[in-house]
Amino acid sequence: MKEVKKDNTVYIISLIVVFAIVGWGFAAPANFGSAANALFNSLVDNFSWLYLISMFVFVAFCVAIGFSKYGKIKLGPDDSVPEFSTVSWFGMLFGSGMGIGLVFWGVAEPLNHFLNPVGIEGATTEAANFAIKQSFFHWGIHPWANYAVIGLALAYFQFRKNAPGLISSIFLPLIGEKGVRGPVGKAIDILAIFATVAGVATSLGIGTLQINSGLSYMFGLPTTTMVQLSIIAVITIIYIWTAVSGIDKGIKLLSDLNLILAFAILALSIIVGPKLAMINSLTNGIGMYLDKFVYDSFHIEAFGDNSWIGGWTIFYWAWWIAWAPFVGTFIARISKGRTIKEFVIGVILAPTLASFIWFAVFGSLGINLGAEVAAEATKLTETAFFVVMSKYPLGFIISIIAVFLLGTFFITSANSATFVLGMMSQQGDLNPSNSKKVLWGLVQALLAFALLLGGGLKALQTASIAAAFPFAIVMIFACVALVKALKQEL
Template sequence: MTVQKEDIDRLGDNKKESNQVFYISLGIVFAIVFWGLLMPENFENTANSIFNFLVSKFGWFYLTSMFSFVVFSIWIAFSKYGSIKLGPDDAEPEYSIISWFAMLFSAGMGIGLVFWGVAEPLNHYMAPLGAQGGTTAAANFAIKKSFFHWGLHPWANYSVFALALAYMQFRKGKPGLTSSIFIPLIGEERASGSIGKFIDILAIFATVAGVATSLGLGTLQINSGLNHLFGIPETGLVQIIIVAVVTLLFMISAVSGLDKGIKILSNTNITLAVLLVVAAIIIGPTVLIINAFTEGVGAYLNSFIKDSLQIGAFSDSSWYGSWTIFYWAWWIAWAPFVGTFIARISRGRTIREFVGGVLLAPTLASFIWFATFGSLGINLGTGIASKAIESTPTAFFVVMQNYPLGSLISFIAICLLCTFFITSADSATFVLGMMSSNGDLNPTTKRKLIWGAIQSSLALALMLAGGLSMLQTASIAAAFPFVFVMIFGMVSLIKALRNEEVVN
């Protein structure tokens, strides 16, 4: 009877603590949103000042940290700890390799690939660093840098966070919370105290802000695509309708649960993405695409260490701040969301399987994507490239209209944007439900629906108010502490692994 009473008390305390995190997080999110809507100039100036300070003073820190994540991930995969399972020794993976990859890829990149697949290479092609725009050197630079920004670094960033969390969650039976990563370092009591709550609340804010920004950008690109194909106007009303329809769809998916909703949508994403790439390779300059991929991989590997640590110390470093460091900060801002989701779906895999799957497969897919659509854009010359980069949301469609069956490919891309949109929002509601329910692996439908409504409303409000870029900047600035979370995560994981009895 005493044991039962203790269990009831413990469950009550956990529920109380999770509700505290939930309500405090809601309050902070709403306060930030109202600040952005009511005093946009003040909000923008503050966010920009913080971000510019971080980029100018701590750019080196972003570079060295992200490089250390890559080194750590590769080391731990080949170390004696690589055979350790994320779960009990007899645990088996919950999902097939294809479904697992589909889910982690959809959550980790998703909308960003479609949004930047044409736009980034063409931006680099027209304004390369240290070369003349529109030249062969510019084209080589464009492919190499696109590979670099979407290659191993972002996925190593997710891997470090997700691996530490999955280990604590499934191997040690701790809550699926960011604060659990710190248990081997500071103890369970402190990790579940005020320090831990602060970390979990910060993770929730970074997730809400990051996902809301991406959903807003996705809405703008869907609207742009519909305008190009069907003449549907790019207006606030149309964007409200798009958000409403997609919200309804991901709410249905959220109710269906992880094994049905997100899994089915993620598999659909991979199918559409493969169809899109294959169609683009067939109708585009096929040999050029294959050559660009081959040469791009070689250039990426050849200058990997140099590019990883290059910051323009004795030259104009503004380019690195605008592109590489901005990307690194943005990936770190996404780490709490993507890392938590990847951890949730990775139970039963060994550390070696986990790192190999999270690092290599998505990186290869990104290389194929940027080689394909970057080559399609560059092949059309500087005239089309200049027109395409005038507006990032329309860049993809401007390029596609110059190829046979371009309208069909654009339509497939819009469908892919919608499924990526739904999957990202669905994954985010799941993760936010976990984060605000003391790490519950299967949060209640009610809590998921609340977070779903909040992030869609936030995306819509800031999009209509022109504040998406402000929110993106704010979320990146606020996520700076997560660099330390991941660094400590590596140290914490090593400390915990040293207590394992490893059988080689």
């Protein structure tokens, strides 16, 4: 592409959109919440089929491209080499893509499914098997393939075709340079920025609640606005500092620390927990997951009640799509020099296996304690992890490490998002200015705190998921654009 003239349109409109929506959420949280819920419920009622089909298409597309003749093509010039070691690369993509959700839901989701499975009696052996299989499904190949579609297409156009690091750049083969720089391209980039800001601000707020709840459960620290403000302030200072330090310093170091802490929690939990149940859950869970993979990918009741599917599977699929612009952009940024096959294996299979191990371990820890403890733990999702850990030896130590891990996962998600927002609002510059990174970092923190105060966090999450609905369509066209470009390579 030609050199891009300085144009702040996307940056300015994005800030206006974000502040307008936040202002609405803060000033009238009930009205904002009901509007967001109505929109999301309408999408779930009428378009669940589209979410299911789209996510399966992303899986099929990534596998087909990764293991095709195009798999040997590098994301960059033919002589390029990866910027980061495989371990650091994995740590960064894992921290940005799942991170906090694994700590938040690692215990809580299997226990919810254990007590309230679909079509079978709760708190039974069948319910336990269902709980592990369904957790694997929600956190397995589908979400990572969803991230990989944007990440792979963007990395290809960024590093091999020298296009700006913007989501709109993916559509060069379909609408040309004029279209990418015009209203359609700008709309795609603005939507990507909103989805990123809203998604990360929601996670920052929810994570703040979990850190506060954990400290309250363990040490009796009060659950107050002042404590939550302090948590947000400390995390904000660290994630802005690490984002400004750059990927190769701050973000990489924290991602490496994440892996160490996550591995420590996992190892200690295996030591104190029911080891055989964990191994059997992993083995059986993978078997059930693979056996029901196609069925679960398309399962929706044509004539029955879809409330469970809507509340869990469709909600997750929509949430992963909402996160795709941010996570995909960040993964693309750190993947220069890898082949398409390497990218697909690294981004999809490795994190999926890690998620399976995580849910097998923490799901087994919770289910092993029985229905009574499960009911106690699921009363409040934020404290589910800490309730279960309190029943095991070394549980207090594991919980302390978990609070630190929550903090580092938050920071890695927020600093990578801050970096990506700088790129998106600076015409895809791979090294955005510190002023833009600082501004977006502060916007995310203010957003999270304002909505915590106004009680609109859940509403913002729902709004961001609903607003990201068009991204399912955008991503299907991204697959078409990438195939069209790759056909010219070989």
